[in-house]
Amino acid sequence: MPGRLSARRLEREAMAFCELHYFSPALQKQTAANIILPEGEGKTGPFCVFYLLHGLSDDHTIWQRRTSIERYVADLPLIVVMPDGGRGFYTDAQEGMAYETALVRDLMGTIDQMFPTKAERSGRCIGGLSMGGYGAIKLALKHPDLFCSANSHSGAMGFGHNPLDKNDAWTLEFRRVVGARPAGGPNDLYALAQKIDRAQLPALRIDCGTDDFLIEENRYYHRHLESLGLPHEYAEYPGMHDWAYWDLHIQEALAFHRKHLKNC
Numbered sequence: 001m002p003g004r005l006s007a008r009r010l011e012r013e014a015m016a017f018c019e020l021h022y023f024s025p026a027l028q029k030q031t032a033a034n035i036i037l038p039e040g041e042g043k044t045g046p047f048c049v050f051y052l053l054h055g056l057s058d059d060h061t062i063w064q065r066r067t068s069i070e071r072y073v074a075d076l077p078l079i080v081v082m083p084d085g086g087r088g089f090y091t092d093a094q095e096g097m098a099y100e101t102a103l104v105r106d107l108m109g110t111i112d113q114m115f116p117t118k119a120e121r122s123g124r125c126i127g128g129l130s131m132g133g134y135g136a137i138k139l140a141l142k143h144p145d146l147f148c149s150a151n152s153h154s155g156a157m158g159f160g161h162n163p164l165d166k167n168d169a170w171t172l173e174f175r176r177v178v179g180a181r182p183a184g185g186p187n188d189l190y191a192l193a194q195k196i197d198r199a200q201l202p203a204l205r206i207d208c209g210t211d212d213f214l215i216e217e218n219r220y221y222h223r224h225l226e227s228l229g230l231p232h233e234y235a236e237y238p239g240m241h242d243w244a245y246w247d248l249h250i251q252e253a254l255a256f257h258r259k260h261l262k263n264c
Contacts, residue, residue, distance in 0.1 A: 045116030053128025090135030209239030
């Protein structure tokens with residue numbers, strides 16, 4: 001009997017996985033995404049989709065290699081898509097690759113074509129860490145018709161915005177993507193928050209570790225959202241800019257998104 005119960009539990013929590021290789025017209029090259037899919041009896045879709053973005057030094061494999069994301073979404077009617085965003089800040093670079101268009105047009109179109117998705121705003125959310133945290137909030141604010149919610153872990157929230165703009169390596173690389181004066185432009189999180197139609201505002205959640213080198217950027221952006229009267233969740237926890245922190249708090253992000261996704 002115990003063996004039979006264990007087998008049933010394993011069947012109930014089974015998840016399928018695939019690595020998708022596809023051509024992106026925006027990038028003019030082959031690229032890839034890891035995908036976790038619900039499977040098992042009664043799991044026929046359509047399913048909500050969570051686009052989960054990596055940081056500057058990683059790729060589409062990192063969330064599955066460094067966290068238990070597959071276990072955390074077991075038994076949820078949720079597809080998790082983890083794309084390769086290069087070092088492009090999920091932005092159409094002034095000189096370089098168009099990673100924003102690659103995600104919101106090429107990848108999302110491919111996912112909706114190939115899998116049983118709920119291909120509407122109420123069925124999509126987005127999140128990420130560090131560079132991916134910046135990307136998730138930026139894409140949700142720029143494309144509120146596509147995402148009902150967005151979250152950032154340890155996000156690089158200050159790029160291109162004084163007084164947080166610095167001359168460190170990250171900021172210099174960001175400027176190469178968005179230009180020398182990004183403040184106020186289409187990739188500035190502060191300007192996007194000021195301009196968004198509040199009726200379309202996605203649900204937002206931001207968290208950061210208290211020992212993270214980006215903590216002040218997150219606090220500053222939180223205060224900016226407060227000054228605009230934009231509703232959002234903000235949390236600080238013990239921790240650093242590392243996978244121990246992200247593996248723990250992705251679980252809270254999943255619970256957050258499930259509150260806003262339709263039938264997930």
